[in-house]
Every structure is written in C-alpha cells, then in structure tokens.
Amino acid sequence: MSATQTSASAADAGANASEAFRAAAARRAAAATSQERTDRLLRRTLEAIYDVIRTEEVSYPEFQAVKRWLMQVGEVGEWPLLLDVFVEHEIEKVAAKTQRGTTGTIEGPYYLPGQYRLPAATTLPMRPDEKGARLVFSGQVRDLDGTALAGAELDVWQADADGYYSGFAPNIPPGNLRGVVVTDADGRFVVTTIKPAPYRIPTDGPTGAMIAAAGWHPWRPAHLHLMVRAEGHRQVTTQLYFDGGDWLDSDVASATKDDLVLALRRQDDGSYAASYDFELEPVAKP
Template structure:
C-alpha cells in the first residue's frame, strides 16, 4: 500500500482556494438590485440570530476571530461548499427533469486527461481498494442516447484523499474525462472510494468541534456530464448502506443518487448508472 501523508487544513484549503480563484478569474456579472436584496436579507438574518440568542461581546469577538482564521487557513471554499452549497444546488436544479444534481465540492480540477468511451482512470500501480466497474448511458429526457457526451469524473482514493489536494499523490490520480460512444455509453474502471473526514485542524474543524458535530462525508463518486444542447449536470453518487449516507456533514445525499453495486466477474464490484440530461 502506498503511504501518503495526510493533508493539513491549511494545505488543502490553500489548494482549494487557488483552484477556485483560477476558475473564477472572469468574475460573475452582478445586478445591483440582486446584490442589495440578497445582502440585505443575509445581514438581517444574522441580526435576528444575534437578538434571538442574546449574543455577547465575547461571543461576537470569538466569531470575528474565527472568520479571520477561515480566511487565513484558506478554508472559505471548504466551509461554504460543506454547509451552504447544497441549498444553492437545490435552487439551481429545482426545475430539472433529468438526473438529480448534487454539490461540486471544493476538490474539482478542470482539464483532467481525456479518454475514449471506456477505460481505467489514472491510478498508481499499487493503488489500494476494491475495484469498481462504473458504466452506463447518457440520454436526453426524451430517451434518446447522446453520443459524444463528456463524463468528467473524479474521486477520493481508498484513504479518502484527493489528488492535487493531498501531498504525495500523482497529479491526475483517479481523475479523467470520458466521451460516450455512438449509443451514449461509457464505462470507467476505478475503485470503491472511502468515507472521509473533511480537514479538521483548521477553522472549519474548530467550528465542528465547538458545536459537537461530526466531520464525515460518505464515500462518493463525483461526475459532471455535459453535451451540446443540454444542461450540464454536476452530481455525486453514493453507496447503499455506506457509512454516513444518512448523516452527511454536507447534507448532499439524495435517494436518487444512491448506488447498489453487485459483484463483478473476476472480482471487485460493478454498478450501472444512467445520466439523463435536460435540454439547454
């Protein structure tokens, strides 16, 4: 088994912040009325919390110190993606008929290696874990197969660590982009990921500890599926009976996204999952 050092909150946070900033360089268009409405309501909600709980100056100053630490640790992507993104995703996908979405999380990296419609993900020669054959078809909501759809796939390893966010793991380990064949089919050889704790030695972990929460996410596969003329779907897929499926710290699990693998010929597991894309 390959020995890999555990990521620190600061190291993982810095990587997540850098990745997010590079993707967000262009910035988003802002509507002054929308900014006013959203910011005003958010601040009003916080003021209501202060009044409801009778927040003291000591608690207020502890909150300020904690917010400063979140920034110093580079953990805003982690904190926001764990505790708020699932609500944004629910709003964004409320009108979709196709595959249910889920959060992207802080560990996505653009530009993964491209493969054909089938094959193994990049992995170390001694990569530990139970092998998993993940396959299926991409269709439109009308049921037509979509050829040439991109299936952008990434996941944690058997230790719950992500390449490019934990030290000592090859750059594109367990990351890859696949293109569906003429029948809209894809097949990915990978491994069953592990549940993992989000980094707890930084500001986010301090809040979790102070509140008496747990910091675990269930084992999951990340997928972005896209095709011309269709809406991009970003989702996560979980495993039936897996630890923390029912109490995910990120509140991102949906029943429609739970997989039920079966034994595969030659060992390991296999599971089919079909993606259905809404029109653009």
C-alpha cells in the same frame, strides 16, 4: 492510512481549493446581479444575523470569538471548503427547482479542470499499487427523450481508498483518479476505477474547530463526483453514493439524495460493479 498521507493538512487543502476557485472564477461569467438585487440580498443576510444576535443574546466574548474565527478561515484559505460543505447544498436545491433530467447535487471544493480525455471504455489514471477494491462503473448518457448522446463527456473525480483527493493531499500524483470520459456512438461508457472511501473534511483548521465546538461529525459518505455534459444540453453536476455505505443518512455536507445511491454488485473476483444512466436536459436555442 499511509504515513505520507497523514501529513495532509487543512491549510494545504484550503490553499489548493482557494486556488482552484480563483481559476474557475476567471473562466466563468460574473453574476449579472442588479444593484437592487444586491441591496436586497445584503440586507436580508444582515437581518438574519441580527435576528440570531437578538434571539440568542450573543455576548461580546462570543462576538469576538466569531470575528477571530472568520479571520482564521480567510488566512488559511478555507472559505471554499466551508461554503461548499455547509452552504452549497441549499444553492443547489434552489437551482434544481427549474431543472429536468438527472438529479444534481453539490460540486464540492475538490474539482480540478483540464484532466485527460479518455475513451468510453477506460480505466481512470491511478498508481500502479493503487489500494482499494476494483469498481466497474457503467451506463449511458441520453437526452430526455431517450436519444443516446454520442460524444458526451463525464468529468469524473473521486477520493482514493484512504479518503484523499489528488491535488489536495501530498504525495498523490496529479490527475490520480480523475479523467474526462467520452461516451461511444451509443452514449455508453464503462469506467474501471477503485471504490472510494468515506472521508473526513479537513479538521485541523478553523472549519474543523467549528465542527468540534458544535459537537458535529466531519464525515462524508463514499462517492463518485461527476460533471456530465453534451453539446446543446445543460451540464449536470452530481455525486453517486453506494448503498449501505457509512454516513449516508448524516452527510456533513447534506448532499446525499435517494436517487443518487448506487446498488453495488459483488463479482466473483471480489470486485464491484454498478451502473447509472444520465439524462441531460436540452438547452433552448437563443
């Protein structure tokens, strides 16, 4: 790990994640939740907290410690990190019950919109001296009936070989290892990149303090992030992992799924190749 990258901090990542979330919230429609539904959700949440307090006989010092910790999470902007790592996987499981097509999983806190559009056969933007083994990732985007989806978009982002994301760590160029790949007339794509590394979620802030206090590990397995979309189809947000990788069975974010694990093929030149086909569910016309 380089000296420049070790300066990345939870506060930096948290602030950037919060800024990205606010920008996304401005683009997305507000949840249409009734007053009755809001009342029910709030009451159920509070009841669950009361149950923990009663069952575990939470003391005043423990209560004050939790208040102090919650304030610290907000002060350093780690709410997106905390919620995306420890809560989003359950929201995604609920959503998946009514969805067909490629399996989804969490978006996580490190997505940034507005990346360069790239052709179907492309190399992700990277530094001239980008570390890591070369990875060629290919596949096809199809409808549920097998029809190829020309012009579909794969919004791809990933960590580098040291486990850092552009936009969330210093001294990494904007847009590094990010891009929107547009499929060809047959719905196919070939993306050259580098094999990402497993990474630790930031541990020098309050989320890291929580993990340490509970004796948990902070690691996520290596993966590619993707949002796959095509006109008239439901967008799939997912992550693809690598067979044999570390932390697959104990992902801190509980986001791994067996059908999202890629089989890597080692090439004669030392690089890797992997393939995956995506199936998108049509959206009913209003």
